Amino acid sequence: MTFYIDFIADYGATTGNDDLAFSEVNCKLAEEFLKQSLDLPMIKNLSVRPFNTVETGFAVAQLACNSKLGKRHIIYHNTAPRKDKLDARLNNAGEFLAVTELPNGVRIIGVFGGYTFAFTTSPVYRVKCADAGSQFRSRDVFPPCVASLAKHADKPLSAWELLGDQITDVPTIPKNTICSIDGYGNLKTTIEMNNNIRSISIKGITFPIVQGQGIFSVPDGQLILAPGSSGWNGNYFTEVCLRGGSASKLFDGPVPGDVVTLLD
Numbered sequence: 001m002t003f004y005i006d007f008i009a010d011y012g013a014t015t016g017n018d019d020l021a022f023s024e025v026n027c028k029l030a031e032e033f034l035k036q037s038l039d040l041p042m043i044k045n046l047s048v049r050p051f052n053t054v055e056t057g058f059a060v061a062q063l064a065c066n067s068k069l070g071k072r073h074i075i076y077h078n079t080a081p082r083k084d085k086l087d088a089r090l091n092n093a094g095e096f097l098a099v100t101e102l103p104n105g106v107r108i109i110g111v112f113g114g115y116t117f118a119f120t121t122s123p124v125y126r127v128k129c130a131d132a133g134s135q136f137r138s139r140d141v142f143p144p145c146v147a148s149l150a151k152h153a154d155k156p157l158s159a160w161e162l163l164g165d166q167i168t169d170v171p172t173i174p175k176n177t178i179c180s181i182d183g184y185g186n187l188k189t190t191i192e193m194n195n196n197i198r199s200i201s202i203k204g205i206t207f208p209i210v211q212g213q214g215i216f217s218v219p220d221g222q223l224i225l226a227p228g229s230s231g232w233n234g235n236y237f238t239e240v241c242l243r244g245g246s247a248s249k250l251f252d253g254p255v256p257g258d259v260v261t262l263l264d
Contacts, residue, residue, distance in 0.1 A: 001072060003041040003150050005029065006063050008056055008077040008110075009138060012047030019047065025139045029076075032147035041074075041150070048256075051081040053114025055256035058179040058188070058230075060108055061119030065232035070105035071153040076146050077110030078138035097127040097142055098167060099149065101157045109142075109149055118171040119179075125157075126164030178202070178258045179237065180230065185246025186215070186239045188230050189260055193238060197225065199263040200240065202251040206263065209240070220244040 012019040056079040098112035134140035180188040228239030
């Protein structure tokens with residue numbers, strides 16, 4: 001069985017998916033798959049902003065929840081701000097590794113930090129794996145667990161020998177928050193449609209906005225809030241779009257995790 005791995009990490013602040021760290025992790029994953037007598041995996045890299053667990057969690061869910069590949073599909077992610085403890089850390093320790101399996105069979109394994117698991121609703125479990133030992137844990141510590149998870153694909157997740165205790169304090173999706181920004185400058189958000197919204201403010205910058213059924217249902221140059229192209233199971237995230245322009249530039253470059261204030 002050939003596995004397709006989406007690897008999502010916050011390495012490429014300036015280099016994107018060409019960051020050397022991605023290639024190092026890809027090579028290590030390939031080595032570990034061969035060690036466990038598995039076919040070489042197909043790997044696709046996705047870079048998110050440094051330490052941005054909201055963007056990571058959204059990307060994880062968007063790819064996993066819409067997948068039709070079942071247990072052939074693994075999402076491996078590493079965004080580890082190491083903000084769970086702000087004092088000095090021993091041996092480069094950080095947030096622990098966690099895993100979940102969606103109803104469609106896709107398995108997600110990655111660092112449990114911030115909102116990385118907030119956008120899915122399946123139970124999340126700790127992985128019996130070290131959380132220290134290297135500054136570069138996604139290369140040096142975690143890949144054997146990813147390969148082991150693939151080796152276990154034909155069995156229930158509950159029988160995986162590395163499955164730990166269920167995590168009971170998984171955050172929920174943050175409200176009125178930017179969760180992703182696409183290449184057009186559209187802001188994908190968790191805002192719910194509300195007829196009372198007349199303006200929005202992001203980091204102190206305020207503009208009037210209209211609501212519509214689609215992002216192109218207004219004239220060119222109009223700022224609109226409408227259901228966008230991202231989401232799953234019939235539920236779609238709303239987008240703040242400037243038709244013919246960039247909402248991101250209009251609001252001076254916000255980032256995922258920024259809160260949108262709704263004004264009537």
